[in-house]
Amino acid sequence: MVDRHRARRSCLAVPGSSAKMIDKARGLAADQFFLDLEDAVAPLAKAEARERVVDALNEGGWGDRTRSVRVNALTTEWTYRDVAAVVEGAGANLDTIVLPKVSTPDHVRWLDLTLTQVERATGLEVGRIGIEPQIEDAAGLEAAGAIAGASPRVEALVYGPADFMASINMRSLVVGHQPPGYDVGDAYHYVLMKILTAARAHGVQAVDGPYLQIKDVDGLRAIGGRAAALGFDGKWVLHPAQIDAVNEIFSPRQEDYDHAENILDAYEWHTSAAGGARGAAMLGDEMIDEASRKMALVIAGKGRAAGM
Ligand code: GLV
Numbered sequence: 001m002v003d004r005h006r007a008r009r010s011c012l013a014v015p016g017s018s019a020k021m022i023d024k025a026r027g028l029a030a031d032q033f034f035l036d037l038e039d040a041v042a043p044l045a046k047a048e049a050r051e052r053v054v055d056a057l058n059e060g061g062w063g064d065r066t067r068s069v070r071v072n073a074l075t076t077e078w079t080y081r082d083v084a085a086v087v088e089g090a091g092a093n094l095d096t097i098v099l100p101k102v103s104t105p106d107h108v109r110w111l112d113l114t115l116t117q118v119e120r121a122t123g124l125e126v127g128r129i130g131i132e133p134q135i136e137d138a139a140g141l142e143a144a145g146a147i148a149g150a151s152p153r154v155e156a157l158v159y160g161p162a163d164f165m166a167s168i169n170m171r172s173l174v175v176g177h178q179p180p181g182y183d184v185g186d187a188y189h190y191v192l193m194k195i196l197t198a199a200r201a202h203g204v205q206a207v208d209g210p211y212l213q214i215k216d217v218d219g220l221r222a223i224g225g226r227a228a229a230l231g232f233d234g235k236w237v238l239h240p241a242q243i244d245a246v247n248e249i250f251s252p253r254q255e256d257y258d259h260a261e262n263i264l265d266a267y268e269w270h271t272s273a274a275g276g277a278r279g280a281a282m283l284g285d286e287m288i289d290e291a292s293r294k295m296a297l298v299i300a301g302k303g304r305a306a307g308m
């Protein structure tokens with residue numbers, strides 16, 4: 001079955017055409033990696049990259065990290081061949097497919113049905129390979145809820161900021177930076193919140209896209225930190241130098257994690273002392289109740305997943 005609770009703090013983009021980068025990625029501490037057949041691969045290199053990706057998945061060496069492939073968008077002529085080649089060739093060693101530029105739930109349904117066909121034809125377990133739709137344009141954002149709910153295979157919605165900014169004609173050249181001249185708040189708040197609530201409404205994860213200024217770790221921390229604070233599960237990384245910062249940003253702070261565990265312990269103690277009746281209780285000067293327990297469970301869950 002698909003897994004909607006994977007560790008997805010850092011998701012490393014690896015060009016499917018580069019043997020060197022694929023080898024290097026095996027030793028890196030990202031929670032997830034995806035071998036890219038889309039924008040990191042030139043049109044003439046797509047066919048060879050497919051073969052390289054199949055070999056890289058089958059050769060293994062990825063530990064318990066989530067193994068993904070980004071295929072080309074359904075507006076190109078490459079998608080069906082990408083899916084057939086990768087799943088026929090390496091379906092047993094693949095966890096999810098990242099589908100870019102999803103603008104309608106039909107894109108997800110197409111991939112779901114195609115995956116089912118390939119799984120049946122090759123004797124793979126039907127329904128195990130997950131789908132991660134990228135929200136990268138205005139139509140995709142408008143339909144984000146329907147996209148998240150389009151298939152039980154959807155594990156996460158992924159924001160594609162570069163394509164998104166281009167698609168709405170935003171007057172900015174730097175991904176994640178506020179567009180010059182816009183000085184009344186955060187130009188991305190609506191987009192992030194819409195993707196996050198669409199994902200949560202369907203019980204799937206939400207992942208922030210890449211930050212392209214790879215030497216600017218402060219910028220990465222600021223922009224990733226906002227998504228993490230809202231509730232996103234993780235962020236794409238494009239370079240090894242971004243991984244540690246992103247893993248840290250998307251793990252709870254130690255003091256928050258400790259406090260969350262204390263709330264859970266105290267609430268459980270009060271509940272059993274009251275013979276199982278759930279109600280408000282005190283933890284020091286703080287009143288805790290069922291809603292506090294749920295909030296604490298979110299932070300504690302993230303901390304436990306990060307091995308705290
Ligand atoms: C990622 O695919 C992006 O467009 O930012």
Ligand code: MG
Nearest residue numbers: 100136160163
């Ligand atoms: Mg994109």
